[in-house]
Amino acid sequence: MPDTDLLVIGAGPYGYAAAAHARARGIRTRIVGRPMSFWREQMPSDMYLRSGRDWTLDADGVHSFAAYFEERGLDPDEHDPIPISVFLDHTEWFREQKRLDVEQAMVASLTAPDGRFEAAMSDGSTITAERVLAAPGIAHFTHLPEWYDEVPADRRTHTSERVAFDDLSGARVAVIGGRQSAYEWAALLCDHGAARIDVVHRHDTPAFAKVSWAFVNAYVDQTEAERGWWRSLCAARQQEITLEFWRVGRLTLEPWLTPRLAREVVTSRPRTEVVSVEVVDTRAVRLALSDGDRLEVDHVVAACGYRADLAAVPYLAGVLDRVSVTDGFPDLTPGFETSLPGLFVTGFAATRDFGPFYGFTKGCPSAARIAVGEMLR
Template sequence: MTTVDVAVVGAGPYGLSAAAYSIEAGLDTQVFGRPMYAWARHMPVGMLLKSEPFASHLADPAGEYTLGSYCEAHDFPYATYQPTPVERFVDYGRWFGEKAVGDRITPVDVSLVDRQDGEFLLTLTSGEQVRARTVVMAVGFLPFARTPKALAPLPEPLLTHSSQVHDLSEYAGQRVAVVGAGQSAIETACLLREAGAEPHLIARGPELIWNADPVGKRSLVSRVLAPQSGLGSGLRSWVWSERPSVVPFLPAAMRRRIVRTTLGPAGSWWLKERFTGITTTLGARLREARRAGDGVELTLQERSGGGQVRVHADRVIAATGYAVDLRRLDLFAPALRASILQERFAPLLSRRFESSATGLFFVGLAAAPTFGPLMRFVHGTRFAAATLAPALVERVTGLRGDHVRPLATAPRPRTGEPSCR
């Protein structure tokens, strides 16, 4: 049976970045999963990334394989405030994997992670098994999709979470209720209308919030008071984006509040014009959902103290975000799961992403309750990979009883890097 130093479960931005750093450190590393699968198959066709291009790089130690480098190599435009199509981002991630990870990717999913004799035993969906000295869980967002309890009575395909929506042409000619107020909800509504459907956006807030139009030139005072970062402008956003190592020192309740309130539901500035004319019901709480004939009837309670509103639709899309909950991650053997200390069903992690199960690490969204909102975005891949790699080296060398070469120092891409075109 093959034994590797590091098994990375997941081949999205965080998994590929963690592998790039681990390989550079001299560790025998293998990634399991289909590269960029969730982005390729669980994002709607035609979607544009909300994050700016400079905040959408995957991370390799030398800083060579950025989104800008990819665009330059393929003669694509790359400029600040020019949204990146999801199809291009998927292709970039796969290009990054080829360049920075190479043949260390096994495009097969992991079905079970167990622990035996001080090592981890991974069972693949192909039936093969692999042993690993350490494991990095980079499972992304799909396991943690959150749907309101009021929608639970609806069966598939009447109800779909936005993470399961890909080809919107199948909704053409249908009335579709979209529940949510964030980028996913607003953009899904726009894409539905452009695909020939009749979207109806439903949100609890009294109004939709829009991110401000970008400003090309800012005064020195403005840049000091509201510095630009990978999570947008503002001093707090800059701290959570550029100094995430301070977040684990904060009380747990404060960390949860930061994750919940930082960059709350809002639409990108470039969506506002496209959204004009779409039917909305705002300031209403979802009370009940039931099947009505071949479609759905939603009962809404007006928050202003008014009466109830009923909305009829053919189908419902819940663009209601994600919540880290290890109960939804069915990869762990019972004994291993029991050894992972949790807080509100999120893994308790060290300042180097290690769980209480020694040698088992979590990166990406699963690490957001410890490291803050940066872990919800691609911009966090460099911090996660650079912080994780030394911990992997220590664990592996302690188990192997030898040493590996020191990790190369990596330049951090600057927010003001020039455009390719």
């Protein structure tokens, strides 16, 4: 008999949601990973969330984010936008309420001999499981510009590595990218005393306005109401919805950033890209821009987002030859199962088959219900 019916690999929002719901449905479940490590270690501690209290983790509808606010006696108006520290406290509260004992060992490699799974753990132990749900998040999928390697390693960071800013006080920084993370990192650099910040991006300068994510609810509800809904849509309709999501999420940025982007420090460089890099001396690099300008900077921050590449998830190497993948995304059934029976994948890696909402916490409860429902079918 395997050690557990279900092994959840990943202790982020998707892992928490799935493990809690699987337990509630009577499935023997173990969950491994470092609790909320991506949020704790790869996001700045003074960051704010874009999502609100209405996005919850609980597939059973009890321990919602709103319930956490109520129990802690927090005034929503005083926490809008939500600081990352409040979100993390909420996830810890959720973990306690659901009695999730996260085993903090990491999976070194996963194999699937004899129709069951074997996870070799970083502490030398092994966990065997009937099924595995992998919730790898986005940490392995960082996207970098082609020229990035030409910048000396000590003078460049991806936003997922750049969580502290004091060392860049007084520095000249180029932020490459123009979405929320680019402008939020620019704001954080301002807060921490950077001397000059150029935000370089191919598209127009985004709008800064309050947006509502409410339109997403209907799409997520539809995903649950109709098995395989997103996959059943024609490419044009998928693109239309993706564009709607893109307009709200990527082309419109949070208005609370504006006052923090000091005019005398931050220069927006829309419709521009870096065409070449020259190392000037031990401190500076010079970026030649497509509009003919040259920028001499001390540091480059790549805010270029994430691109799915399942092969980049190290612990999946031992099963990858049995997992069908398209454009870096696993091909999933309407129940989040890969082509390797018993292996489920949720989160950003599932967005090709489930829609862009499943890269955000909005998708956690429904992904948990769908995947666990599939396991019980």
